[in-house]
Amino acid sequence: MSNILVVLETREGALRPASLEAVGAARTLADARGSSVIAFAPEQCEIDAALLGAAGADEVLVSDAAQHSADGAAAAAAKLATEKSCDVVLLSATVRGRDVTPRIAALLDTGFAADCVAMDASTMIFTRPVYAGKALLQVKVSGSTTVASLRPNFFSPAGREASAEVSSVSCEAGKGLVTAVSAATGGRPDVAEANRVVSGGRGLGSAENWTLLEALADALPGAALGASRAVVDSGWRPHSEQVGQTGKTVAPELYIAVGISGAIQHLAGMNSSKVIVAINKDANAPIFQHASYGIVGDLNEILPVLTEELRKIEQ
Ligand SMILES: Cc1cc2nc3c(=O)[nH]c(=O)nc-3n(C[C@H](O)[C@H](O)[C@H](O)COP(=O)(O)OP(=O)(O)OC[C@H]3O[C@@H](n4cnc5c(N)ncnc54)[C@H](O)[C@@H]3O)c2cc1C
CATH class of the missing domain: 3.40.50.1220 (TPP-binding domain)
Structure with missing residues (x-):
């Protein structure tokens, strides 16, 4: 049975809320198909097994990479998708997710559905707004692996009582490394994540x-x-x-x-x-x-x- 890989996003070592939503969406798909949800953190970070398990993950793999790299994260995710027999790869449609998603699709020689606001677990048809939200496009990826990014705030963590199994995985360092990220919001939450x-x-x-x-x-x-x-x-x-x-x-x-x-x-x-x-x-x-x-x-x-x-x- 094919599994579902969710590429997590962290900031300063902490998981971003949108990643829990992507894990929840993956859980919905996994329950419909009877498969497992594998969450992958492409950089070293603190993992809360209970939080990710509750969101819907069965297994969490944490990379030993010290810094974020879009090409490194994509290469590691594509390799894991193949090794772990994943036919669906989900990410959040954040700025970083938009950078990594097409790279994974290219490495897996498949297409991707970007910035999705809904998905049908039985048909694997994703919905994404186009023309500034004036029309909704329905997208089905015809390649062997479906890669999709999910718009934050449109999906929910599963909210189940379960803990995920956490293990580390060795990944090759990418070529383009993010060496520092400085917050420009003056201590306020990111506008895309605030309630x-x-x-x-x-x-x-x-x-x-x-x-x-x-x-x-x-x-x-x-x-x-x-x-x-x-x-x-x-x-x-x-x-x-x-x-x-x-x-x-x-x-x-x-x-x-x-x-x-x-x-x-x-x-x-x-x-x-x-x-x-x-x-x-x-x-x-x-x-x-x-x-x-x-x-x-x-x-x-x-x-x-x-x-x-x-x-x-x-x-
Ligand atoms: C390709 C493209 C992409 C774009 N992307 C974006 C985008 O991402 N985000 C975006 O916001 N826009 C975007 N725009 C621009 C968009 O079309 C508008 O020009 C812009 O949103 C207008 O900003 P505004 O409402 O602040 O200004 P205005 O349209 O000038 O509106 C100002 C409002 O303030 C009110 N006002 C004035 N004084 C007062 C007062 N004292 N008290 C109360 N009300 C007052 C006025 O009645 C008016 O309604 C894009 C445009 C294009 C062509």
Whole structure:
């Protein structure tokens, strides 16, 4: 029986939440087929066997590689997929996952389905949004191995009571090594991983006005800051915070869009958020058509009041 390989992603030695979602998706497939889920960490890291077992992994292999390397991770994953008789390889569609996924497919001489938001375990058909989310494409890989990357926040860890068996595996070092990663988010969570996102647009008027958004984010524990492309292009915020078609895709519990008009390219990155709150002085701004709650007014007046009220609730 063919198994399923999940390539995990770690940051500073810790597993990223999206990897647990990929393991959960693999579990769904494995249960439908009666096979095993093998999780592979391509760099040295601390593994919580109970956490990965609960997410859906039967076995965890941890590489002895000291640093991340996209070509090294892909070569090791392709080798393991063959050795462990895996006909499905899953990754997260993160920035790093997008780098590694096509390399694995090329090494296995197969195709891949990128950035998937759903999959049918019985037909192995994956669904991925295209044209900024305006259409959904159904993809089936015809090669002997199916490689796919899964968009974060669209799949869930299995949540079962089981522990995974952990062992180490020796892997050849890659050619391109990542020697350092520096966080540019000022201690806040990554916008793609946070459960709450406070996002600002051109309506903020200047980089200095971001203090208003920061205060709002501070009043919401665990909140990340996001931005529209107009803001990033103006140099007010870093690209790492950009949400949308050419930025990051987010699907938090709460997305607060402040001074953002709601262009299709921005919506493509946040339209799957559970609750969307829009603050805009233009009652006809397109963002209101997608918002769960809308506040029409000047953000300079609304934000201080909203922040104060949220602080009271959190206290
Ligand atoms: C190929 C391509 C890719 C793109 N990718 C992305 C992407 O990834 N992400 C992205 O965001 N965009 C992207 N864009 C750009 C997108 O089309 C929009 O131009 C951009 O999203 C607009 O940003 P904005 O909403 O901040 O600005 P605007 O559209 O200028 O909207 C500003 C809003 O602020 C409101 N406002 C102004 N002052 C106040 C105030 N005092 N109080 C309250 N509200 C106020 C206005 O009413 C307005 O609705 C892309 C475009 C292209 C062509």
